Amino acid sequence: MGGFFTGRTLAEIGRGLRSGEESATGLLARALESVDPDLNAFVTLDPEGAEAAARRADEELASGVDRGPLHGVPVAVKDIIDVAGLPTGMGSAHFHGHVAETDAICVTMLRHAGAVIVGKTGTHEFAYGGSGDVSVNGPVRNPHDRERMSGGSSSGSAVAVAAGMVPLALGTDTGGSVRIPAAFCGIAGFKPQYGAIPTGGVFPLSVSFDHVGVLAGSADDCRIAYRALTGPSGPSEPSPSPSPVPSPVDGSAPRERRVAWIEPTVIEAPVIDPDVERAVRALFPDAPSERIDLLEIRRVFRAIQDAEAYDVHAERVARAPGRYQPPTLERLEHAGRTPGWRYLRAVRERERFAREVAGLLDRYDYLALPTLPITAPKIGEIEGPFGPHVPALVSLTCPWNVLGLPALSIPAGTVHGLPVGAQLVTRPGAESLLFEAAERLRGDMAG
Amino acid sequence: MGGFFTGRTLAEIGRGLRSGEESATGLLARALESVDPDLNAFVTLDPEGAEAAARRADEELASGVDRGPLHGVPVAVKDIIDVAGLPTGMGSAHFHGHVAETDAICVTMLRHAGAVIVGKTGTHEFAYGGSGDVSVNGPVRNPHDRERMSGGSSSGSAVAVAAGMVPLALGTDTGGSVRIPAAFCGIAGFKPQYGAIPTGGVFPLSVSFDHVGVLAGSADDCRIAYRALTGPSGPSEPSPSPSPVPSPVDGSAPRERRVAWIEPTVIEAPVIDPDVERAVRALFPDAPSERIDLLEIRRVFRAIQDAEAYDVHAERVARAPGRYQPPTLERLEHAGRTPGWRYLRAVRERERFAREVAGLLDRYDYLALPTLPITAPKIGEIEGPFGPHVPALVSLTCPWNVLGLPALSIPAGTVHGLPVGAQLVTRPGAESLLFEAAERLRGDMAG
Numbered sequence: 001m002g003g004f005f006t007g008r009t010l011a012e013i014g015r016g017l018r019s020g021e022e023s024a025t026g027l028l029a030r031a032l033e034s035v036d037p038d039l040n041a042f043v044t045l046d047p048e049g050a051e052a053a054a055r056r057a058d059e060e061l062a063s064g065v066d067r068g069p070l071h072g073v074p075v076a077v078k079d080i081i082d083v084a085g086l087p088t089g090m091g092s093a094h095f096h097g098h099v100a101e102t103d104a105i106c107v108t109m110l111r112h113a114g115a116v117i118v119g120k121t122g123t124h125e126f127a128y129g130g131s132g133d134v135s136v137n138g139p140v141r142n143p144h145d146r147e148r149m150s151g152g153s154s155s156g157s158a159v160a161v162a163a164g165m166v167p168l169a170l171g172t173d174t175g176g177s178v179r180i181p182a183a184f185c186g187i188a189g190f191k192p193q194y195g196a197i198p199t200g201g202v203f204p205l206s207v208s209f210d211h212v213g214v215l216a217g218s219a220d221d222c223r224i225a226y227r228a229l230t231g232p233s234g235p236s237e238p239s240p241s242p243s244p245v246p247s248p249v250d251g252s253a254p255r256e257r258r259v260a261w262i263e264p265t266v267i268e269a270p271v272i273d274p275d276v277e278r279a280v281r282a283l284f285p286d287a288p289s290e291r292i293d294l295l296e297i298r299r300v301f302r303a304i305q306d307a308e309a310y311d312v313h314a315e316r317v318a319r320a321p322g323r324y325q326p327p328t329l330e331r332l333e334h335a336g337r338t339p340g341w342r343y344l345r346a347v348r349e350r351e352r353f354a355r356e357v358a359g360l361l362d363r364y365d366y367l368a369l370p371t372l373p374i375t376a377p378k379i380g381e382i383e384g385p386f387g388p389h390v391p392a393l394v395s396l397t398c399p400w401n402v403l404g405l406p407a408l409s410i411p412a413g414t415v416h417g418l419p420v421g422a423q424l425v426t427r428p429g430a431e432s433l434l435f436e437a438a439e440r441l442r443g444d445m446a447g
Numbered sequence: 448m449g450g451f452f453t454g455r456t457l458a459e460i461g462r463g464l465r466s467g468e469e470s471a472t473g474l475l476a477r478a479l480e481s482v483d484p485d486l487n488a489f490v491t492l493d494p495e496g497a498e499a500a501a502r503r504a505d506e507e508l509a510s511g512v513d514r515g516p517l518h519g520v521p522v523a524v525k526d527i528i529d530v531a532g533l534p535t536g537m538g539s540a541h542f543h544g545h546v547a548e549t550d551a552i553c554v555t556m557l558r559h560a561g562a563v564i565v566g567k568t569g570t571h572e573f574a575y576g577g578s579g580d581v582s583v584n585g586p587v588r589n590p591h592d593r594e595r596m597s598g599g600s601s602s603g604s605a606v607a608v609a610a611g612m613v614p615l616a617l618g619t620d621t622g623g624s625v626r627i628p629a630a631f632c633g634i635a636g637f638k639p640q641y642g643a644i645p646t647g648g649v650f651p652l653s654v655s656f657d658h659v660g661v662l663a664g665s666a667d668d669c670r671i672a673y674r675a676l677t678g679p680s681g682p683s684e685p686s687p688s689p690s691p692v693p694s695p696v697d698g699s700a701p702r703e704r705r706v707a708w709i710e711p712t713v714i715e716a717p718v719i720d721p722d723v724e725r726a727v728r729a730l731f732p733d734a735p736s737e738r739i740d741l742l743e744i745r746r747v748f749r750a751i752q753d754a755e756a757y758d759v760h761a762e763r764v765a766r767a768p769g770r771y772q773p774p775t776l777e778r779l780e781h782a783g784r785t786p787g788w789r790y791l792r793a794v795r796e797r798e799r800f801a802r803e804v805a806g807l808l809d810r811y812d813y814l815a816l817p818t819l820p821i822t823a824p825k826i827g828e829i830e831g832p833f834g835p836h837v838p839a840l841v842s843l844t845c846p847w848n849v850l851g852l853p854a855l856s857i858p859a860g861t862v863h864g865l866p867v868g869a870q871l872v873t874r875p876g877a878e879s880l881l882f883e884a885a886e887r888l889r890g891d892m893a894g
Contacts, residue, residue, distance in 0.1 A: 303787065306787060306788075307786070307787030307788045307790065307791050308788070308791065310786065310787075310788035311788040311791045311792060314788060335788075336786055336788060337784075337786055338786060338787050339754070339757065339783055339784055339785060339786060339787060340750065340753060340754025340757070340785050340786060340787045340789065340790035341753075341754045341755070341757040341758040341761060341782075341783060341785075342787065343754065343787035343790055343791075344754050344755065344758045344790075345758060
């Protein structure tokens with residue numbers, strides 16, 4: 001487990017850099033030393049490019065230019081996000097030898113924030129799957145048990161953070177692809193509201209649901225990274241609460257937030273671990289239970305994602321089907337047959353769910369539920385794209401992509417020795433409520 | 448052919464009513480006498496309801512209340528448009544015995560304009576076809592040759608006007624369903640821009656393309672009816688021309704309008720009658736030719752229509768497939784399989800075509816082309832929904848549904864003794880250009 005960055009927060013790293021105890025080039029060296037090839041987190045390392053960036057970061061700090069909390073920090077980037085001059089492989093033989101000419105917008109944001117891009121991390125092929133073990137680069141292994149899957153699709157980004165190779169990584173999340181591997185690997189993963197981080201330069205999976213997100217050791221580091229990326233005038237300020245929130249006037253703690261427990265009734269997934277639900281539920285003992293038809297939202301998710309994903313891939317499927325990993329091809333062929341009328345109905349259903357959940361978020365500050373109803377299965381155990389266990393992967397995460405809501409997965413202890421994640425969801429613009437709640441829960445768990 | 452209203456304009460009828468030579472009850476009697484059951488134009492007649500409306504119209508006129516050019520005029524309404532208290536049969540066994548509770552909005556508009564609703568006219572089943580010979584009510588016959596199809600789907604409305612049973616009828620037009628039967632039957636048919644006449648109370652076929660339109664003996668009567676329906680403050684005022692149009696300052700005729708000839712290259716329809724193209728082209732001898740990929744627009748039309756039509760019918764297909772006419776069921780089953788990704792691509796293509804045609808309509812006041820590339824085939828000759836001749840029916844009309852543009856079909860003489868139609872298309876809000884052009888062409892043809 002223990003790479004250099006394990007347990008080190010961005011704040012600690014920043015203090016070390018600014019006190020002169022540590023340097024960006026030194027941090028980069030620690031990162032590269034911490035890379036464990038057996039985990040298969042990175043598909044490309046860029047020691048030269050990173051070295052140049054780290055030297056610039058050190059020179060800037062020395063000359064008094066401070067770009068903020070990501071300045072000089074080694075960061076990993078998922079391999080469906082373009083970094084100029086590096087391969088973008090998509091985990092697919094289709095993109096063998098493909099080198100990006102231009103940085104994705106989120107990568108440019110990273111650079112402006114002073115981050116040092118260490119390399120590219122393994123992804124489920126074309127980000128089209130939540131297990132993280134289907135890729136031309138082979139499965140990404142879970143550092144808690146190397147026989148187990150990391151979860152996906154931002155598999156390598158989660159493992160690079162979880163194993164202490166870097167303190168922060170970029171991922172993408174279309175149905176849970178940041179939060180799922182974060183939960184399976186015992187770290188934090190945050191997907192902001194739809195559109196908060198631009199997707200330019202990110203290979204599309206399903207344009208209505210694609211989000212860029214961040215993975216870090218803690219919710220607080222997700223918050224710091226997200227704020228640094230989107231800037232103080234970004235979309236990260238909380239919108240006014242629909243009910244007046246009394247502010248603390250005497251230095252007391254902020255008032256208790258209203259939280260609802262969303263029952264994880266994923267009726268189609270045969271393998272649901274009740275111990276996972278119990279472990280997460282225990283963190284919200286006083287939260288009233290609410291029900292949302294998560295199963296139906298997943299159908300909405302599938303219908304829209306199918307149409308959009310096949311739209312992206314139609315020509316590749318026709319031209320070179322054999323270059324896909326077999327499960328990916330099987331999924332795509334199914335997606336290509338999903339009828340248009342189901343898409344239309346899904347778009348209407350989505351509006352209905354948006355109204356329903358907006359009503360809930362008028363009554364509650366945030367919603368809580370497990371990130372996944374299971375712990376990480378063994379690699380290869382989720383067989384094919386339509387196996388019985390597949391719905392377990394995205395059923396609790398994809399609703400918040402369908403609705404474009406901010407969603408945070410935080411470590412919530414272990415079950416049978418494997419990490420589980422608690423997921424917090426709120427209304428657009430109210431991300432700070434999630435980070436505040438996560439901080440409070442961390443205190444509860446520590447105490 | 449010759450029912451009472453053959454050759455009688457709305458203006459003449461209105462003069463007769465206002466001079467006291469004629470009455471609304473008298474006109475209604477003439478209409479009912481003119482109904483020729485062998486043509487199968489009407490599926491429901493409402494002599495009592497119409498009689499009451501006609502009497503009211505006469506009383507109003509006598510007491511000085513004049514509702515304008517449709518006051519006291521007998522009108523027929525297509526049988527997918529609700530008229531309160533009358534059956535709406537949709538040409539389908541599925542709606543056997545179904546009686547509408549409320550008037551469609553366009554019917555309420557008719558009533559406010561003083562029209563007398565004579566009855567309901569035969570439609571291609573669910574308006575889902577352009578031949579007009581697929582219906583639980585049997586084929587509607589072309590008054591020019593009773594062995595030939597009327598065209599559809601507003602079959603009965605076209606034949607009721609063409610055979611002089613009424614001077615005006617309401618139809619609907621999703622891919623040409625007003626203009627096609629108007630052209631085959633030798634009358635005028637006008638579909639305004641998308642949304643100009645509300646579709647509330649009209650059974651949907653494809654919500655993105657559904658339009659309510661009018662059928663009458665001449666373009667001028669279409670103009671009068673359309674203006675009477677939508678009122679002086681409606682969407683019928685021409686928008687400013689993108690280029691300054693010099694207005695006549697000395698009482699001379701308005702300037703010659705710029706017209707482009709759209710080449711009717713419908714490459715997938717094997718039966719195209721070059722004599723039809725020649726006959727219509729001869730009306731626009733000086734118009735430069737322009738090309739639009741009509742074939743590709745038809746694909747866009749089909750993909751969007753398929754998804755939307757099956758969305759409307761999915762439960763009926765599942766529950767009682769045998770109640771559809773076999774060609775309708777075959778079409779629906781095909782539509783239900785059309786993949787969602789094709790729908791998404793069609794939506795994008797549609798935007799591209801909208802920009803292309805908007806560019807053309809910056810350079811030209813209107814576009815001209817045949818309404819159909821053929822004259823009316825024999826009943827049953829267009830076999831099944833996917834026969835080789837099917838594309839001939841909508842290929843020249845559906846592009847203007849896809850783009851939501853005002854389109855007018857006017858009689859353009861005969862070929863081999865059967866009527867042909869010329870179609871004029873313009874930008875939203877510029878309908879008056881079409882009616883002006885039609886008037887000028889009528890003068891040319893007469894002279």
